[in-house]
Amino acid sequence: MSITDLIAKYNIPIPRYTSYPTVPYWDTDKPDSKRWFEVIKDTFDQTNKSKGIAIYIHLPYCERLCTYCACTKVITKNHDLEAPYIDALLKEWQLYLDTFKDRPIIRELHLGGGTPTFFSPSSLERLLSTIIESGEKHPEYEFSFEAHPNNTTEAHLLTLYNLGFRRLSLGVQDFDPSVQKVINRIQSYETVETVVKQARSIGYESVNFDLIYGLPKQQLSSVEDTLRKVRVLNPDRIAFYSYAHVPWKERGQRGFTDDDIPRGEEKRALYEVGKRLLMEIGYEDIGMDHFSKTTDKLHIAKENGTLHRNFMGYTTSEADMIVGLGASAISDAGKAYMQNEKSIEAYKKCMEAGTPAFIKGHFLTHEDRTIKRTILDVACKMKLTFNDDLVNYMTFQMLSQLKEMEAEGIIERNERGFVLTPELGKMFLRNVCSVFDIRMHDRAERNDKFSKSI
Incomplete structure (x- = not known):
């Protein structure tokens, strides 16, 4: 089968697998808060001293709407909201601190949004110093934040560096002025x-660029x-994402027509050229649209088999628990997930009342945990070894899909499982992961929930 035929076959809406089950297939919209905190406490007691915890903080405010964005955000210039x-x-x-038996050991801390650097340096210092001082830094801690180049000042960089941050991710997207204009993201x-x-002068160790x-x-x-400009700036990591056109969810994406958006072979050509140029200037393909220098921790983790994937994407952290703070933030306790209210006002109202702001949750079954481990192995190790647990849940549909992918050159089977091929396997990585997505296979309405794989 030609590459064109494979793209036509596999360019379908599927998840990016930062979790399993993915959020649309969670079991309940009426989360059991009591049960959640029991699971959190149990996971914390088991893993805090050995692995530490991760914290994700969602900072949702932006001064301008970037029309490509599908994140939870509020557009405002009112900084009194900080x-x-x-x-x-x-x-x-504090709700989590009241649950923990000991001081949390913070392994990973990430600021996402929105625009985290919408907040002033003094506001960020008040927030982060309080959280960091309530726990202890893990010996291998990694603190990172997302930043908009237009409003990231030297004061922001210095403040966050002094708090322990050593990695930042800049939303670049594209340097072409005509593209920047249509997506309302104008930055020189x-x-x-x-x-x-x-950032480099101050001492930051890793700089990531988000490109689309x-x-x-x-x-x-x-x-x-x-990519010519990227080569000069020489970031340590690149996230080269596919634009997700979801105008039924994001009103900002209704300002351009289908004719304005590259599709099919045209879109694939954009990726192929971008990937080729990235490889030529010294980046290695990590998987799921991520690239890094061979000296970066992400590449080292991939090479030694310790790469992980969670709601924050690929990570080198081994933390089994993520505490998500803020509107829309998602927490992961290993055996359960929980998501906060997406409405900022609803979220703040819950906090004022001293009650959790949960809106959606899921407690993983044994089958879920087995499939989760399977998909993570495929996404992070580019291979899978079958075990008894997985074999118990393997279906005829899964086996048939794997057989097809073997014939198409996407995977290579062996006696114990399979490995992804260097080119086609990475190209269709999300598709290989989706083979094992039992919950998605059981739902017929899935096609309006995810972006296409290519």
């Missing part, structure tokens, strides 16, 4: 360059020019 939101975050953190090369130079292919008005020349 203090009340931070108050709510700290009250939520010089602005990005300034932030990168300041398939954006409205984007052409091969856009990607080529962007």
Whole structure:
């Protein structure tokens, strides 16, 4: 089968597998808070001293709407909103501190959004110093944050560095002015360059760029020019994402037509050119649209088999538990997931009342945990070894799909399982993961829930 035929077959809506089950297939919209905190306490007691915990903080405010974005956000220039939101975050953190028996050992801390650097350096210091001082830093801690180049100041960088942050991720997307205009993300090369130079001068150890292919008005020349500029700035990691066109969910995406968006072979060509140029300038393909320098911790973890994947994406952290703070944030206790209210006002109202703001949750069955481990092995190790637990849940449909993928050159079977092939296997990694997604296979309405795999 030709590559064109394979793309036509496998370019379907499927998850990115930062969790299993994925959020649309969780069991309950009426979360059991008492049971959740019992699971959290149990996981904490088992893993805090050995692995530590991870914390994700969702900071949802942005001054301008980027029309490609599908994250939970509020567009405002009212910075008086910072203090009340931070108050709510700290009250939520206290709910967890009241549950923990010991001081938490913080292994990973990540600020996402929205735009975390919407918040002033003093606001971020108040929030983060309170959280960090309530626990202890793990010897191998990693603190990171997402940043908008237009409003990330040297004061932001210094404040966060002094709190222990050593990695930042800059939302670049594309340097082409015509693309930037249509996605309402106008930022100059010089602005990005300034932030990168300041961060490195201060002592940041890892800089990531988020790039997107398939954006409205984007052409091969856009990607080529962007990668030429990326080469000069030399970030340590690259996330080269596929644009997810979901106008039924995001009103901002209704401002351009289908004719403006690269599709099919045209979109795939954007990725292929981008990937080729990334490889030429010294990046290695980690998987799931992630690339890194061979000196970066992400690549080292992939090579030694310790790469992990969770709601924050690929990570080198071994923490089994993620505490998600803020509106829409998701927590992972290993055996259960929980998501907060997406409405910021509803979230703050719960915090003012001293009650959890949960809106959706899931307690994993034995089957869920087996499939979760399976999908993580495929996503992180690019291979799978069958075990008795998995064999018990293997279906005829799974076996048939794997047989097809073997014939198509996507996987290579062996006596104990399979490995993904270097080119096609990585290209269709999400599709291979989806073979084992029992919950998705049982639902016929899945096609409007996810972006396409390519």
